[in-house]
Amino acid sequence: MTKRVVLLEEGTAEMKGLIGSKGAGLAALLQAGWPVPAGFIVTKEGCRGFCTRLAHLSTEGAQEINSAIQHLEKQSGKCFGDSLEPLLLSVRSSETCSRDMASHALLHVGLNDVTVEGLARQTNDRPYALNCYRMLLEDYGQLVHDIPYALFEEKWGDISILDEAKLEFAIAEYKHLIEERGHYPFPQDVQLQLKEAMRVVSESQRVLRANSQQELLRKSSHFSEETQGAAVLIQVMVNGERGEHSGIGTVYSRHPGTGERGMTGDYISSAISGGSNEGLDRLRRGDPKLYGLLQDACSDLESRTKEVQEIQFVVNSGTLYLVEISQTRLTSQATLRSTVDLVDEGVLTKEDAILRIQPFHVKEMLQASSTLSPELQLLLEWADEMKGLTILSNVDHPKDAMKARLFGAEGIGLCRTEQLLLSASRFPFVQKMILADSEAERKRGLERLLPMQQADFEQLFESMDGYPVTIRLLDPPLHELLPDIERLREQREQWSLRNGEEENTAEVQELDRVIRRVLELHEQYPLLGQRDCRLGTVFPEVYDMQLEAIFRAAVKGIRQGLWVRPEIMIPLVGHANELQDMRELVDHVADQVLGEEKRHCLYRVGARIEVPRAALTAAQIARHADFFSFGTDDLTQMTFGYSRHNTEKSSLHFAEQQRLLPSNPFQVLDIDGVGQLVEMALVQGRVRKPHLKAGICGENAADLASIAFCHRIGLDYVSCLPEQVPLARIAAAQAAILAQKQDHYKNRQGRNISTIA
Ligand code: PEP
Numbered sequence: 091m092t093k094r095v096v097l098l099e100e101g102t103a104e105m106k107g108l109i110g111s112k113g114a115g116l117a118a119l120l121q122a123g124w125p126v127p128a129g130f131i132v133t134k135e136g137c138r139g140f141c142t143r144l145a146h147l148s149t150e151g152a153q154e155i156n157s158a159i160q161h162l163e164k165q166s167g168k169c170f171g172d173s174l175e176p177l178l179l180s181v182r183s184s185e186t187c188s189r190d191m192a193s194h195a196l197l198h199v200g201l202n203d204v205t206v207e208g209l210a211r212q213t214n215d216r217p218y219a220l221n222c223y224r225m226l227l228e229d230y231g232q233l234v235h236d237i238p239y240a241l242f243e244e245k246w247g248d249i250s251i252l253d254e255a256k257l258e259f260a261i262a263e264y265k266h267l268i269e270e271r272g273h274y275p276f277p278q279d280v281q282l283q284l285k286e287a288m289r290v291v292s293e294s295q296r297v298l299r300a301n302s303q304q305e306l307l308r309k310s311s312h313f314s315e316e317t318q319g320a321a322v323l324i325q326v327m328v329n330g331e332r333g334e335h336s337g338i339g340t341v342y343s344r345h346p347g348t349g350e351r352g353m354t355g356d357y358i359s360s361a362i363s364g365g366s367n368e369g370l371d372r373l374r375r376g377d378p379k380l381y382g383l384l385q386d387a388c389s390d391l392e393s394r395t396k397e398v399q400e401i402q403f404v405v406n407s408g409t410l411y412l413v414e415i416s417q418t419r420l421t422s423q424a425t426l427r428s429t430v431d432l433v434d435e436g437v438l439t440k441e442d443a444i445l446r447i448q449p450f451h452v453k454e455m456l457q458a459s460s461t462l463s464p465e466l467q468l469l470l471e472w473a474d475e476m477k478g479l480t481i482l483s484n485v486d487h488p489k490d491a492m493k494a495r496l497f498g499a500e501g502i503g504l505c506r507t508e509q510l511l512l513s514a515s516r517f518p519f520v521q522k523m524i525l526a527d528s529e530a531e532r533k534r535g536l537e538r539l540l541p542m543q544q545a546d547f548e549q550l551f552e553s554m555d556g557y558p559v560t561i562r563l564l565d566p567p568l569h570e571l572l573p574d575i576e577r578l579r580e581q582r583e584q585w586s587l588r589n590g591e592e593e594n595t596a597e598v599q600e601l602d603r604v605i606r607r608v609l610e611l612h613e614q615y616p617l618l619g620q621r622d623c624r625l626g627t628v629f630p631e632v633y634d635m636q637l638e639a640i641f642r643a644a645v646k647g648i649r650q651g652l653w654v655r656p657e658i659m660i661p662l663v664g665h666a667n668e669l670q671d672m673r674e675l676v677d678h679v680a681d682q683v684l685g686e687e688k689r690h691c692l693y694r695v696g697a698r699i700e701v702p703r704a705a706l707t708a709a710q711i712a713r714h715a716d717f718f719s720f721g722t723d724d725l726t727q728m729t730f731g732y733s734r735h736n737t738e739k740s741s742l743h744f745a746e747q748q749r750l751l752p753s754n755p756f757q758v759l760d761i762d763g764v765g766q767l768v769e770m771a772l773v774q775g776r777v778r779k780p781h782l783k784a785g786i787c788g789e790n791a792a793d794l795a796s797i798a799f800c801h802r803i804g805l806d807y808v809s810c811l812p813e814q815v816p817l818a819r820i821a822a823a824q825a826a827i828l829a830q831k832q833d834h835y836k837n838r839q840g841r842n843i844s845t846i847a
Pocket residue numbers: 504506700720721722723724725787788789
């Protein structure tokens with residue numbers, strides 16, 4: 091049978107699932123010899139059994155809890171419910187799941203109209219005892235009966251004055267409020283108090299996260315897990331609120347904001363009226379031994395848990411108690427700094443360090459600064475030693491190439507040349523060239539564009555000296571390059587209104603010609619029409635110009651002493667013959683332009699795999715390809731039939747809302763479908779060409795799970811935006827570490843099986 095009550099001294103750090111993180115943390119502290127107030131945990135199972143609202147505790151349940159309380163009585167020398175030496179308890183939730191849930195506590199449980207006087211005598215401080223009782227009533231009313239805090243506040247007024255008469259008045263008013271609002275009087279029976287406290291603290295974990303009834307039904311398993319409640323930690327109350335050498339505080343083993351080494355925190359000494367927060371200085375000056383003890387506790391716990399720790403502590407008449415320990419929330423900067431330091435101190439391995447970095451840490455660091463902090467830089471260097479994948483960057487403009495290098499990109503995985511051609515200064519020439527009636531006219535337009543493209547490539551080669559620069563030849567559908575027909579018609583109409591129909595100037599003739607040409611080129615489904623390498627077949631001069639610009643830039647770079655590595659990507663290949671044709675074109679232009687420098691320019695020609703047919707016939711395509719570049723955005727679009735644009739209006743958005751899909755496949759690669767195509771194409775391609783280079787460069791190239799998949803199937807690279815490169819480097823290293831761990835585990839399993847056999 092699952093245990094229902096566990097004494098703190100019986101618990102271990104590994105029992106988190108049973109006794110909750112708080113309970114397990116304190117049990118570990120106790121085992122390590124640190125002073126922790128005596129206590130026990132009622133497990134989640136126990137709470138479910140003991141704490142139902144109406145039922146009384148079963149005899150068995152009451153016995154189990156009673157014997158745990160007796161244990162505390164023995165340790166403290168006090169008695170629960172006793173009028174002379176009353177034992178007071180704190181009742182806290184101890185979460186068993188890591189979800190972000192508010193934790194609740196009731197303190198001073200065991201006080202009633204009689205025991206409060208016992209406490210007053212014990213402490214020789216009646217106002218103090220009355221105030222503890224007042225606080226219990228306030229917390230009880232809020233937690234058990236949901237009475238708003240403001241109603242208590244109204245009755246209490248100035249909190250800083252602990253006047254006996256005023257306290258007695260407040261207690262009477264609070265009891266009245268509880269009875270009136272909660273329909274039951276505050277229980278004078280301390281056992282009942284404890285039971286109610288356990289129930290409410292355990293139930294306060296029942297956080298409903300689903301947004302709608304429908305979601306609740308759909309996610310019923312999730313729902314039931316979250317409503318199971320928490321384990322409850324019950325401890326002897328230790329007070330830091332009274333006496334010369336008393337106080338309460340919180341310490342962090344490192345600074346939670348900056349990650350700086352050394353203990354920091356707050357301490358409120360009860361010696362100062364009103365309890366002002368003086369930081370830890372007062373404690374260090376007043377009690378260096380105790381301060382040293384806290385420092386030792388911090389470093390001891392940190393080296394055990396390998397995490398920055400937050401410890402709540404109480405000083406009771408000079409004696410230190412650690413009352414709560416938790417892994418502290420750190421800023422991203424603090425996470426990085428402390429992680430790097432923990433490696434330096436030999437607490438963490440570099441692998442551990444890399445595995446604890448989350449995408450948001452890197453994103454937040456880069457939002458705060460456009461350069462890499464020394465800690466991030468170091469972590470990235472470690473990641474590079476571990477990762478298998480090469481991280482390239484999608485760079486459409488030369489100005490972004492340096493940024494990509496700065497963030498550690500090992501080359502350009504995708505340069506969309508249309509981005510260069512469609513800039514305001516160049517677009518008119520592109521349109522002119524597309525709309526030209528004759529080849530000669532088109533060539534004239536291209537001659538204007540050639541030096542501009544060449545300059546772009548020169549800059550890219552210079553920034554990426556020694557690294558590959560993958561240049562995709564013109565890709566967009568034709569309609570993106572054409573003027574808007576409606577605007578042209580409007581212009582034509584206005585012209586007629588101004589000049590009448592008879593007028594037949596060169597200007598209007600040209601307008602009519604352009605309208606005719608646009609109508610000629612109009613397609614019903616432009617995305618499936620003349621675009622990419624198919625556009626290159628219709629207008630071969632465009633690709634001629636682009637190739638000439640690439641190779642001219644390469645020659646110039648080589649002559650300047652650069653190591654130039656152009657990789658020419660043929661967009662949207664669907665049939666091996668398309669690639670074969672294009673490859674011949676590339677080789678032809680290269681022969682003509684490179685001349686002498688050809689032996690220094692080891693260019694590659696590769697296929698953009700974006701349509702399912704290309705993936706299915708990868709073996710044939712690989713015959714003509716030096717590399718495969720999977721455009722996972724378009725491949726996802728074509729495989730799913732979901733539009734990648736305006737996704738908020740698309741059926742994808744609807745599917746996401748309905749939770750029909752596990753995630754947005756444009757953000758997280760759909761491993762079962764699109765991923766299968768990628769893997770299949772890779773295997774087929776490599777059967778034909780074992781050294782075929784391959785990678786992805788869609789939006790999901792910086793996603794953790796997608797990168798892990800790319801690593802697992804043996805892709806060579808992922809290519810993402812410059813600002814995503816650091817994150818991809820970390821993710822690639824994480825993928826490699828986890829894969830290695832898995833292999834190691836499988837090998838061990840295999841060995842065990844063969845030993846048994
Ligand atoms: C893709 O399709 O995955 C891709 C990155 O290319 P583009 O965005 O240019 O279509």
